[in-house]
Amino acid sequence: MWGDPRKGPLLLVAMIVAALPLVLPNTFYFDVAIRIYLNAVVAVGLNLLIGYAGQISLGHAAFLGIGAYASAILTSRYGWPPVAAMLVGALGVAVLAFVVARPILRLKGHYLAMATLGMGIIVYIVLVTESAWTGGPDGMAVPAFGAELVGERRWYWVAGACLLATIWIACNLVDSPIGRALQALHGSEIAAQVAGIDTARYKVKVFVISAVFASLTGSLLAHYVGFITPQLSGFFHSIELVTMVVVGGMASTYGAVVGAAILTVLPQLLSTFEGYELVVFGLILMLSMIFMPKGLVPNLAGWLRRS
Amino acid sequence: MLSEFFQFLFSGITSGSIYALAALGFSIIFNASGVINFAQGEFIMIGGMVTVFLVKLGVPVWAAAPAAVLAAMAVGLALDKLAIEPARNAGVVALIIITIGASIFLQGIAQVLFGKGQHALPAFSGDVPLRMMGATLLPQSLWVIGVTVVIVAAMWWFFSRTLTGKAMLATAANPLAAQLVGIDTRFILLLSFALAAVLGAVAGIIVAPITLTSYDVGIMLGLKGFVAATLGGLGSFAGAVAGGVLLGIAEAMAAGYLSSEYKDAVPFVLIILVLFFLPRGLFGARVTERV
Amino acid sequence: MALLEVRDLDMVFGGVHAVQGLSFEVAPGTVYSVIGPNGAGKTTLFNMVSGIYKPTRGRIFFDGEDITGKPPHALARRGLSRTFQNLQVCMNLGAIENVMVGAHLKLSQRLLPAMLHAPWLAKADDACREEAARLMHFVGVGRYVHAHASSLPYGALKRMEIARALAAGPKLLLLDEPAAGLNNTETREIDTLIQKIAASGVTVVLVEHDMKLVMGISERILVLDYGKKLAEGSAAEVRSNPDVIVAYLGGA
Numbered sequence: 001m002w003g004d005p006r007k008g009p010l011l012l013v014a015m016i017v018a019a020l021p022l023v024l025p026n027t028f029y030f031d032v033a034i035r036i037y038l039n040a041v042v043a044v045g046l047n048l049l050i051g052y053a054g055q056i057s058l059g060h061a062a063f064l065g066i067g068a069y070a071s072a073i074l075t076s077r078y079g080w081p082p083v084a085a086m087l088v089g090a091l092g093v094a095v096l097a098f099v100v101a102r103p104i105l106r107l108k109g110h111y112l113a114m115a116t117l118g119m120g121i122i123v124y125i126v127l128v129t130e131s132a133w134t135g136g137p138d139g140m141a142v143p144a145f146g147a148e149l150v151g152e153r154r155w156y157w158v159a160g161a162c163l164l165a166t167i168w169i170a171c172n173l174v175d176s177p178i179g180r181a182l183q184a185l186h187g188s189e190i191a192a193q194v195a196g197i198d199t200a201r202y203k204v205k206v207f208v209i210s211a212v213f214a215s216l217t218g219s220l221l222a223h224y225v226g227f228i229t230p231q232l233s234g235f236f237h238s239i240e241l242v243t244m245v246v247v248g249g250m251a252s253t254y255g256a257v258v259g260a261a262i263l264t265v266l267p268q269l270l271s272t273f274e275g276y277e278l279v280v281f282g283l284i285l286m287l288s289m290i291f292m293p294k295g296l297v298p299n300l301a302g303w304l305r306r307s
Numbered sequence: 308m309l310s311e312f313f314q315f316l317f318s319g320i321t322s323g324s325i326y327a328l329a330a331l332g333f334s335i336i337f338n339a340s341g342v343i344n345f346a347q348g349e350f351i352m353i354g355g356m357v358t359v360f361l362v363k364l365g366v367p368v369w370a371a372a373p374a375a376v377l378a379a380m381a382v383g384l385a386l387d388k389l390a391i392e393p394a395r396n397a398g399v400v401a402l403i404i405i406t407i408g409a410s411i412f413l414q415g416i417a418q419v420l421f422g423k424g425q426h427a428l429p430a431f432s433g434d435v436p437l438r439m440m441g442a443t444l445l446p447q448s449l450w451v452i453g454v455t456v457v458i459v460a461a462m463w464w465f466f467s468r469t470l471t472g473k474a475m476l477a478t479a480a481n482p483l484a485a486q487l488v489g490i491d492t493r494f495i496l497l498l499s500f501a502l503a504a505v506l507g508a509v510a511g512i513i514v515a516p517i518t519l520t521s522y523d524v525g526i527m528l529g530l531k532g533f534v535a536a537t538l539g540g541l542g543s544f545a546g547a548v549a550g551g552v553l554l555g556i557a558e559a560m561a562a563g564y565l566s567s568e569y570k571d572a573v574p575f576v577l578i579i580l581v582l583f584f585l586p587r588g589l590f591g592a593r594v595t596e597r598v
Numbered sequence: 599m600a601l602l603e604v605r606d607l608d609m610v611f612g613g614v615h616a617v618q619g620l621s622f623e624v625a626p627g628t629v630y631s632v633i634g635p636n637g638a639g640k641t642t643l644f645n646m647v648s649g650i651y652k653p654t655r656g657r658i659f660f661d662g663e664d665i666t667g668k669p670p671h672a673l674a675r676r677g678l679s680r681t682f683q684n685l686q687v688c689m690n691l692g693a694i695e696n697v698m699v700g701a702h703l704k705l706s707q708r709l710l711p712a713m714l715h716a717p718w719l720a721k722a723d724d725a726c727r728e729e730a731a732r733l734m735h736f737v738g739v740g741r742y743v744h745a746h747a748s749s750l751p752y753g754a755l756k757r758m759e760i761a762r763a764l765a766a767g768p769k770l771l772l773l774d775e776p777a778a779g780l781n782n783t784e785t786r787e788i789d790t791l792i793q794k795i796a797a798s799g800v801t802v803v804l805v806e807h808d809m810k811l812v813m814g815i816s817e818r819i820l821v822l823d824y825g826k827k828l829a830e831g832s833a834a835e836v837r838s839n840p841d842v843i844v845a846y847l848g849g850a
Binding site: 168169172173175176177178179180181183184186187188190191192193194195196197198199205209251 | 686
């Protein structure tokens with residue numbers, strides 16, 4: 001079991017998730033753990049797009065925001081059951097991602113960065129402006145997921161289970177012919193096409209998958225926190241999500257998990273640098289990319305192999 | 308009716324001038340290095356903020372403005388030397404994050420030094436509006452447009468008439484060949500950051516009396532400059548200027564005639580529509596990929 | 599009936615005629631070579647036949663079907679594979695995964711079984727891996743089965759590309775200068791390999807600028823010069839063609 005490179009680390013993460021509640025002192029720490037797990041779900045999904053398929057998105061927070069607001073509006077205004085709202089939100093995001101993906105993913109490099117960034121900002125401005133629906137910049141309250149699912153200690157297990165399921169699915173996908181096709185179109189798009197891979201279709205596919213992961217997480221996050229604002233879909237949040245993928249290590253599912261953990265804990269740690277949060281955060285972003293452009297996990301793995 | 312149109316046109320050309328200067332900065336750095344400098348908007352912020360604070364300290368505007376330009380230039384040089392050059396071999400995504408990190412860092416510094424509030428710079432030559440074709444025009448708008456025209460002309464002269472400017476163009480076209488004929492491409496890169504910082508700072512100073520300035524003013528201005536540069540086709544200087552002015556006009560018209568709430572969304576809707584049909588912008592090169 | 603038929607093909611790049619009025623046919627089960635000096639339009643021809651470029655004019659038929667302007671992945675589905683003069687290798691994958699990419703169309707592309715690690719899919723993937731290893735041995739790079747693509751030497755990458763093309767089980771294999779950049783020993787080995795591939799029933803179209811390599815193994819040879827057909831025929835016919843001697847051998 002440990003020898004299998006796919007199952008070993010998953011088992012390790014499962015054990016950490018299972019054992020952590022024994023040592024977490026209070027609900028504050030549970031809250032941090034939940035946010036790490038949920039962010040990791042988005043990062044693992046986004047890593048399929050950025051790390052494996054090599055396509056940048058600077059607007060993925062938009063999908064997270066749409067999922068969150070779909071859940072919030074459908075449950076609070078129309079009394080929908082949360083699960084139904086969450087699935088409809090994810091379906092809506094899948095359709096939106098599918099429609100924008102084909103023209104957007106034809107673009108390369110910086111043009112793709114521009115288009116995804118633009119899409120994200122448009123969604124953000126819509127959420128801010130349509131205040132009759134969304135409460136505008138002040139945000140809106142979201143009902144609880146259910147009578148049983150309240151409190152950090154219960155949400156902990158939901159978030160943990162989601163993370164493990166996501167890692168499992170992502171690892172399976174990477175290991176499959178589809179995952180190989182995604183990596184091939186990253187390595188050489190021409191070679192992939194000549195091998196029979198419809199690269200445009202595959203890019204759309206992975207874009208939609210990663211968007212759906214973000215949407216589902218957005219729904220869960222909305223219900224868990226109980227209050228959402230458009231910042232959830234803002235440019236800065238999109239950058240945070242990309243940074244999770246890159247800091248942890250591109251094309252490494254566990255790297256994305258590590259990156260999510262770092263980027264979630266960092267702001268908490270930085271709150272001690274009162275007034276200097278932005279300075280330190282910016283500095284860390286720059287330094288980590290200058291000295292570890294491949295990300296933490298691949299660098300560590302290389303270091304372990306050498307020693 | 309027509310006076311309304313001219314009102315929107317004037318305001319569009321004014322903000323378009325700022326976008327054009329920002330877009331020129333993007334294109335200059337992109338040409339020299341292939342890097343999209345997401346910290347470009349911070350040069351605009353530095354230009355405005357430093358001038359405002361020097362003026363508040365009693366320094367006259369004619370001395371404060373050049374000092375702010377020099378400050379932005381120093382930041383631009385430091386950005387290249389300390390963050391971009393050490394990461395020359397990093398991928399596109401890593402470089403995007405480095406420049407975004409720099410942008411956040413600079414905002415943080417500005418926040419610490421100048422606080423979170425909004426600041427105004429007095430207009431250069433009064434606030435008495437001029438009347439033109441039924442529309443009103445602030446004297447400061449004329450400053451913005453005039454300075455932009457002068458700078459664009461100076462840039463044109465620099466790139467077409469000076470050896471250094473031509474060396475920069477050569478480096479953009481083919482860095483290796485440029486190196487082989489003896490061009491110091493690292494110096495070109497440094498120069499491009501200095502130039503982009505100057506353009507940004509000037510834009511920030513001339514627009515500060517109209518829009519107010521604050522530590523986070525660079526984000527939106529920078530992103531719109533990126534839109535303008537992309538609209539014109541990344542790396543094309545004429546495209547950057549045209550893209551900037553076009554963007555300003557489109558934004559002002561849409562805000563005036565359609566919806567002022569969605570004013571900030573206009574550039575992004577526009578760029579996505581343009582990229583749908585012209586994947587390399589309006590004036591970008593049509594290339595066939597070689598295999 | 600010809601397996602590949604090219605009719606009046608033209609390709610113009612901004613005023614430059616890279617290929618002009620070119621027609622030829624390739625019979626199934628043969629080795630057909632296209633030769634000519636650098637810049638004669640050989641690679642442009644390949645890029646059109648494999649769907650990477652859209653021809654300015656003319657038609658291309660494969661197996662009786664008009665495939666002009668169809669994208670590369672659609673041609674792969676119909677049994678057309680190729681290699682590249684300037685390697686197109688996925689350096690982010692292992693050598694064997696590169697070969698397995700070639701077998702993409704033989705495996706299920708459904709999402710759900712892939713996400714849930716369906717046992718039948720895993721089994722098919724394992725079989726694909728074995729087949730890829732066999733092909734790597736067949737082309738002579740068997741010792742790199744466990745290596746990462748980025749660690750392979752140039753000559754091995756060229757062969758690995760051939761294995762990748764073969765993994766698709768093609769009817770027609772386009773080899774773009776398989777011997778370019780190789781030394782004499784390696785060139786002779788490629789020679790033998792092409793003959794082995796042809797013997798296994800795959801039709802081969804070969805682009806080379808080294809005339810010696812193609813003479814021994816080609817049923818028919820097409821000589822290109824400035825994008826136009828200069829001569830076509832058997833090795834003996836081409837070799838004795840006065841136009842070829844003047845243009846290609848430089849009157850030597």
